[in-house]
Amino acid sequence: MTRAFVLCLLLLLGWQPAAHPHAHLAPMTMLVDRAADMPFAHIVGDHVHGGIHRDLAHAIAGRLGRTVHLHAVPRKRIGPMLREGRSHWSCALLPEWLDEPVEWTQPFLPxxxxxxxxxxxxxxxxxxxxxxxxxxxxxxxxxxxxxxxxxxxxxxxxxxxxxxxxxxxxxxxxxxxxxxxxxxxxxxxxxxxxxxxxxxxxxxxYETRCAVSRHSPVTARQLDDVIRSLRADGTLARILQRYR
Missing domain, CATH: 3.40.190.10 (Periplasmic binding protein-like II)
Known part of the structure; x- marks a missing residue:
């Protein structure tokens, strides 16, 4: 009995290959201030093509088993979009800069x-x-x-x-x-x-933080766990050093 025949038989009986443990997780979205420039963000239109924000977002999302999309928007829109759940998080901020009902990560970005x-x-x-x-x-x-x-x-x-x-x-x-x-x-x-x-x-x-929407599928506490791991294994330091 050939392997191909066995596989076809299993499929007919309703067997399915095991899914990737994170395959069902929806992408996250991160907002970047459109006024940002390198080394923080290389922005073309509304898209972020490089820089610290992009590298950090992908490092965090990777540890969470998710993908992430970055969108550049005017600074004044970041707060309302997080409050309304139209995006999930934004970094390089402080609570005194953003008077919105959001969660905050630990300080970590110098x-x-x-x-x-x-x-x-x-x-x-x-x-x-x-x-x-x-x-x-x-x-x-x-x-x-x-x-x-x-x-x-x-x-x-x-x-x-x-x-x-x-x-x-x-x-x-x-x-x-x-x-x-x-x-x-x-x-x-x-x-x-x-x-x-x-x-x-x-x-x-001082060190800035990430603001996390209360509608985000990932909480500020979960992001803190990832940030600690990025610090501990040197990933955060390498991202920052890349642009010095």
Whole structure:
């Protein structure tokens, strides 16, 4: 009796091959701020084609036995979409930035902010030296360190994205800007900007989190378990190092 004949007989009797244990799990969706740029996200239209967010999303989804789709949306839409269950999670956030009824993972993504000044302007020695001077920032983003240091003397010069802030700085339309240090150094190192800058003023370092929709099939606690495993085996460190 041939193997093919036996297989046909089993199929006729109702036998089915064992399914993959995760085959029935629906894909997850992750939102990325459309204003993000490399090293955090390479965005074309609404699609995320590379960067830390994409690598992290696929690493997390892989540990959960799921696939994940990433969508780039304006920052102001992230909260409502998570609240309404139209997407499952979004990372590089803090609760004080997103006033929505969502769950939060542990802090784990490092963030360091800097204020930079062109070398054709006097070098500020402290944040207080910037009182009353326009500082390039991303529209809709909070800058609590600058707000605390400068109070009502914090003058925002809003742009649509960090890339737009950097471009305005290059063109001399502003002399100072507040940027993510990893973003700035990535852009300088890869030749995307040739700015001559004074030494940075640090505005603070902390770790951001992922916001998880209460409609998500995976809870924040489950994501925390995955994040701990990514930290423990060095996967998270390798993802971050890839873009330094």
């Amino acid at each position: 963030h360091a902010g800097v204020v930079v000044t062109r070398t054709d302007s006097p070098r500020p020695r402290t944040l207080e030296d910037l009182a009353g001077q326009p500082i390039g920032v991303v529209k809709g983003y909070a800058y609590p360190e600058l707000e605390r240091a400068l109070g009502p003397s914090f003058v925002r010069e809003n742009a649509d994205s960090a890339k737009a802030v950097l471009r305005m700085l290059e063109l001399g339309r502003m002399q100072h800007a507040s940027l993510n240090q990893q973003y700035l150094e990535y852009q300088l190192r890869h030749g995307h900007s040739r700015l001559s800058l004074h030494p940075y003023l640090l505005t603070g370092g």
